[in-house]
Amino acid sequence: MDIITAINTKHTSTRRYLKSDHQTNDIRQFGVVGLMATTHSCAYMRDIASSRNLAAGETLCWEDDPIQYTYLLIDGTMKAYKLLPNGRSQITRFMTSGEIISSPLIDNYSYSTEALGDCTILQLPQKRFDKIMAKDPALMKSVFEKLSIELQQAQKQILLLGRMPAIERVSNFLLDIAKRQNPQNPLLKADVLITLPMARVDIADYLGLTIETVSRAFSKFRRDGLIDLPRPNLVHLHDQTRLREQSRSLAD
Amino acid sequence: MDIITAINTKHTSTRRYLKSDHQTNDIRQFGVVGLMATTHSCAYMRDIASSRNLAAGETLCWEDDPIQYTYLLIDGTMKAYKLLPNGRSQITRFMTSGEIISSPLIDNYSYSTEALGDCTILQLPQKRFDKIMAKDPALMKSVFEKLSIELQQAQKQILLLGRMPAIERVSNFLLDIAKRQNPQNPLLKADVLITLPMARVDIADYLGLTIETVSRAFSKFRRDGLIDLPRPNLVHLHDQTRLREQSRSLAD
DNA sequence: CGCGGCATTGATCCCGGTCAAAGGTCGTGG
DNA sequence: CCACGACCTTTGACCGGGATCAATGCCGCG
Helix, strand or coil, X not given: CCHHHHHXXXXXXXXXXXXXXXXXXXXXXXXXXXXXXXXHHHHHHHHHCEEEEECCCXXXXXXXXXXXXXXXXXXXXXEEEEECCCCCEEEEEEEXXXXXXXXXXXXXXXXXXXXXXXXXXXXXXXXXXXXXXXXXXXXXXXXXXXXXXXXXXHHHHHHHHHHCCHHHHHHHHHHXXXXXXXXXXXXXXXXXXXXXXXXXXXXXXXXXXXXXXXXXXXXXXXXXXXXXXXXXXXXXXXXXXXXXXXXXXXXX | CCHHHHHCCECCCCCEXXXXXXXXXXXXXXXXHCEEEEHHHHHHHHHHCEEEEECCCCEEECCCCECCEEEEEEECEEXXXXXXXXXXXXXXXXXXXCCEEXXXXXXXXXXXXXEXXXXXXXXXXXXXXXXXXXXXHHHHHHHHHHHHHHHHHHHHHHHHXXXXXXXXXXXHHHXXXXXXXXXXXXXXXXXXXXXXXXXXXXXXXXXXXXXXXXXXXXXXXXXXXXXXXXXXXXXXXXXXXXXHHHHCCCCC
16 A cells, blocks of 8 residues: 555544634544544644554564554554463464554553564654643544454453364454455355465464364365365355354354 | 542642643542542532442343443452353453443443442443543543553453463462452562452353363462462462462473 | 352363374475 | 475374363351
């Protein structure tokens, strides 16, 4: 995606936001990220933002390092993960374009982030961004909303990791990806083709499994006629309904 | 705890918060919950808040139900959990006094909440609370901060559930509880006595294990001289350092 | 005293991890 | 364009941690 387009603010609404009691200000959308902010904030953010390209495999930030920037993912897919001292890793979240990498009001990154393919990001100095938010309730609300959704997804992941067997985890994962890549699709249509931007090891680290178990689950779905695997990272979903049944806990 | 004391706002700071550019307003702490808000917001929240007592085992809200209230837990311990259609449950979080049960800007509860012992809560109509937040950046920031911490803890839980064996999960859990119940304790002091407000089944549902596995882990710690169990819900930690070593992944 | 609910302990089983090998895929360079 | 090699994925054989099933113990309460 063109970075100019990405940074360019887009006027999305003629609705006006009543600032406490002294002034009105247009609310605009900042970039492709879907953050809403006053025209003034948008302009200021454009000023302090710088763009950056990441090669596949490049690390953007490390867990526990002091937070310097808030990042907006403009293009590409990234993973956020935590490491255990013995080298095991757990991916907490995959991020696609439009998502924000931010832990406002916190001092250190709570996870490392790495580009899965080539990525483009915008970076905003964290402290300045915090100050803008403190003065722009609409922006804070917007970030708040994203954080809220992230929390909900984390809770779903907790349920998945704590109480679902391997097969269900994998089918859930496939259906999630399908929904992400076809947001308009009312999840009924059969024959959806999805592209996995991550390797098996990342899927395993996300689902709390091993690559072998993930691979076996894929093979089982293929044997059962639920999916095709023209290539390792290309999945053809034939029967989302039956796949979904796999993911609902077996004997209910 | 006396509900009057709980609701009563406490003037905690003479610091003044510069509202955009027209007016200064004291920032006070609302109740025991640690939310910061303007004097005006505090007064309004006191007006719309109502208190409620919950008996042990009583459910406060159900997953997927439309959100009516934001709750502030004044006293007692509660659990937040999700259910699978086959009846398995996963506790995402235990809440103790001072915590907020809120998913601002979201329409439905993402989990059910139940009192573990007798509890006292404050409830504020969600929509009104949202409106107050929209006009009070300090309050929004305060809630934001709590959500941010909740998210961090969720991420830790994801790591625990995805990548830690049973023994580590349980030792982590005990150390967490110890830290919560002795916030001042610099986690070095040996011989800490903790009270478990929840039954084995809740610990199991929180750690993604079965009650038997939790019980076996407790017994192992007892055999190894790391803890005492004068009663099932009373744990005497003898050697937090060795317990912590158990929780760091085995071969690092 | 006896009952009901919770916790502990033991015996067994099975899902998913580990170890090992073979098969695919893709990039690189001849 | 093909051949090589590195890496990723798949498949198989085996093992072990934790679940399941079952019995016993513990404690509070009627």
